[in-house]
Amino acid sequence: MAAKGDMFYAWAADAACQERGECGGAVTALLTYALRSGMVDAVLAVKRGQDIYDAVPTLVTDPEEMAETAGSLHCGTLLLSKLLKKYLDGVENMRIGITVKGCDAMGLYELAKRNQVNLDNVLMIGVNCGGSVSPVTARKMIREKFGVDPDDVVKEEIDKGQFIIQTKDGQHKGISMDELEDEGYGRRPNCRRCKMKVPRQADLACGNWGVIGDKAGKATFVEVCSEKGANLFDSAAKAGAIVTEPANPKGVEIRGKVETSMLKLGDKWRNRYFEGLGEGKDRLKKIMDETGRCIKCYACIENCPICYCVECSTKKPYLVEPGRVPPPFMFHLIRYAHIADSCINCGQCEEHCAMDIPNSLYMHALQVEMEKMFGHTPGVNMELPVLALVEEKSERDRLAATGSDQIFDIFK
Numbered sequence: 001m002a003a004k005g006d007m008f009y010a011w012a013a014d015a016a017c018q019e020r021g022e023c024g025g026a027v028t029a030l031l032t033y034a035l036r037s038g039m040v041d042a043v044l045a046v047k048r049g050q051d052i053y054d055a056v057p058t059l060v061t062d063p064e065e066m067a068e069t070a071g072s073l074h075c076g077t078l079l080l081s082k083l084l085k086k087y088l089d090g091v092e093n094m095r096i097g098i099t100v101k102g103c104d105a106m107g108l109y110e111l112a113k114r115n116q117v118n119l120d121n122v123l124m125i126g127v128n129c130g131g132s133v134s135p136v137t138a139r140k141m142i143r144e145k146f147g148v149d150p151d152d153v154v155k156e157e158i159d160k161g162q163f164i165i166q167t168k169d170g171q172h173k174g175i176s177m178d179e180l181e182d183e184g185y186g187r188r189p190n191c192r193r194c195k196m197k198v199p200r201q202a203d204l205a206c207g208n209w210g211v212i213g214d215k216a217g218k219a220t221f222v223e224v225c226s227e228k229g230a231n232l233f234d235s236a237a238k239a240g241a242i243v244t245e246p247a248n249p250k251g252v253e254i255r256g257k258v259e260t261s262m263l264k265l266g267d268k269w270r271n272r273y274f275e276g277l278g279e280g281k282d283r284l285k286k287i288m289d290e291t292g293r294c295i296k297c298y299a300c301i302e303n304c305p306i307c308y309c310v311e312c313s314t315k316k317p318y319l320v321e322p323g324r325v326p327p328p329f330m331f332h333l334i335r336y337a338h339i340a341d342s343c344i345n346c347g348q349c350e351e352h353c354a355m356d357i358p359n360s361l362y363m364h365a366l367q368v369e370m371e372k373m374f375g376h377t378p379g380v381n382m383e384l385p386v387l388a389l390v391e392e393k394s395e396r397d398r399l400a401a402t403g404s405d406q407i408f409d410i411f412k
């Protein structure tokens, strides 16, 4: 019997699934088994659309269609969390299996603690995540740095610190991520700052780190993270859907080291980005200047996993004067006030911004400041955010007694 904390190598028993999968197809085999056995009613995963730059979320109810979802798409910058709230009634009336990167899992936890998604009905298969590349950057990078027509690329992967492409004629070419990122290509800025590399909030955390020896590239490293995950893993193995063996101890050690070095890299990028923002009033001025380009398209709100309010405050005329473009700074202040303590740095508000405003950077910088002040880390568990714990009456009393209207002073 598998238990929380156990680590395995696993791969699909079915040869076709093994072949289609990124690293032996265990994730696809596990989700297919969950669907076939009735453990879940549907699976939300990702499939390739027009080309390798087009990651399409897809809801599968027929196990025969699961094969289309195998493989990793690193140039897809999707966040799956809000889809569960928006289109599947918060998973209140069905059971769903879902593949989640760290940010997807964090988004689901933030929605769950706000009662917008019912996690009891969600089976989360986590995939480790070194990062994703925006499709626009990927095409530009492949043309300019690799000297290849982006439409000639049939496969991409990120392996051993390199971004590797395979072209129609079977050629492989790789360039180090460090080199690409120093020149402004590579992973999205939020992914560089991300420190959710192994999503242990999911039921299983799967990835290629730590798979060594003859299994390298052919199996997935699985860490069991919950009882639900252990049950799926055991049942799938017993039913012959996956083949498993205990993880190689040397591989476990290597995986630990890679994770640690990725976390250090995340810190390095955080320092670099946050220092670039300046401090206090300089930071405020920078944010005000940049958001001065805003055309109030609402894409940041639409795509943020934490923004779901039916009556959004930014639409209230007494808070944000209507009919003005760019909108008054209050438009952005409202979001900072409502989201900052819970921002999961998923990058959606930046990815979708019509005016390329680095919204995610501002929000993430605020979140990290607040985490230092209040010790709350969003997306990792069901702990409530800071503002949920402010008791209105005592706060009003404090404001009346001190005459202060400031809860905390970030822009000193």
Ligand code: FAD
Binding pocket: 020, 021, 022, 023, 024, 025, 026, 027, 028, 029, 045, 046, 047, 055, 069, 070, 071, 072, 073, 074, 076, 077, 078, 099, 100, 101, 127, 128, 129, 130, 131, 132, 206, 207, 208, 209, 219, 220, 221
């Ligand atoms: P498969 O059977 O091929 O299943 C893969 C699953 O991932 C499918 O359900 C598919 O729909 C889903 N998927 C594909 N693209 C996305 C996407 N963009 N967002 C959400 N779901 C998606 N492992 C590491 O150890 N280190 C890494 O640095 C690392 N980076 C990754 C980055 C990305 C963007 C992704 C998607 C995965 C990454 N992985 C990483 C995980 C690894 O690539 C494999 O997914 C994992 O080993 C499982 O292999 P498999 O053959 O069992 O998966």
Ligand code: SF4
Binding pocket: 101, 102, 103, 104, 129, 130, 131, 132, 190, 191, 192, 194, 195, 196, 345, 346, 347
């Ligand atoms: Fe992966 Fe983190 Fe980027 Fe999400 S934010 S795609 S988990 S690196």
Ligand code: SF4
Binding pocket: 300, 303, 304, 305, 306, 339, 342, 343, 344, 345, 346, 347, 348, 349, 350, 359, 360, 363, 364
């Ligand atoms: Fe993601 Fe932006 Fe919302 Fe933060 S504010 S959770 S980065 S969309």
Ligand code: SF4
Binding pocket: 301, 306, 307, 308, 309, 311, 312, 313, 314, 334, 335, 338, 339
């Ligand atoms: Fe809700 Fe505030 Fe987001 Fe508007 S900006 S949707 S009010 S959290």
Ligand code: SF4
Binding pocket: 293, 294, 295, 296, 297, 298, 299, 300, 301, 349, 352, 353, 354, 355, 356, 357, 359
């Ligand atoms: Fe403004 Fe960008 Fe948000 Fe659109 S997505 S409202 S342009 S900040």
